[in-house]
Amino acid sequence: MFGEHRxxxxxxxxxxRGRGTTGYRDYDRSTTIEIDGKPTLYSSADKPxxxxxxxxxxxxxxxxxxxxxxxxxxxxxxxxxxVVVVAYxxxxxxxxxxxxxxxxxxxxxxxxxHVTVADASMTDAAIAAHEQAHAWCFIANSVNFPVLHKPKIxxxxxx
Numbered sequence: 001m002f003g004e005h006r007x008x009x010x011x012x013x014x015x016x017r018g019r020g021t022t023g024y025r026d027y028d029r030s031t032t033i034e035i036d037g038k039p040t041l042y043s044s045a046d047k048p049x050x051x052x053x054x055x056x057x058x059x060x061x062x063x064x065x066x067x068x069x070x071x072x073x074x075x076x077x078x079x080x081x082x083v084v085v086v087a088y089x090x091x092x093x094x095x096x097x098x099x100x101x102x103x104x105x106x107x108x109x110x111x112x113x114h115v116t117v118a119d120a121s122m123t124d125a126a127i128a129a130h131e132q133a134h135a136w137c138f139i140a141n142s143v144n145f146p147v148l149h150k151p152k153i154x155x156x157x158x159x
């Protein structure tokens with residue numbers, strides 16, 4: 001399937017405390033992100049950047065996008081390889097480094113998928129499917145830092 005896929009959303013800053021951006025501490029970092037037909041996402045900056053830690057921030061969303069993209073690509077790769085996945089959980093982490101001049105960048109993300117397969121004979125193919133999933137992941141193919149994988153494969157316990 002070739003072609004272009006366009007995505008649209010509306011991001012709205014909701015943090016004007018009545019004085020706008022008159023000073024760095026004078027405004028809230030809250031935003032809403034809206035896509036037609038989907039629940040509103042309430043977001044902010046990360047806590048070290050004066051944000052609300054109870055809300056999603058851009059760094060959280062980047063890490064979530066990489067983790068979910070790999071998960072979805074992996075499930076497809078497993079179908080293609082004849083691997084039956086019965087459970088999948090990822091404990092992802094990312095490292096962002098500040099440059100001392102007000103900027104920062106992610107230097108790596110590590111995905112730690114814990115995958116449960118239906119049968120022990122599927123273990124090797126389940127491990128190999130992570131490589132294919134990485135090659136297919138649209139988000140990982142769009143970032144300029146390494147996205148590493150440290151999978152753990154487990155076999156389902158049959159009753």
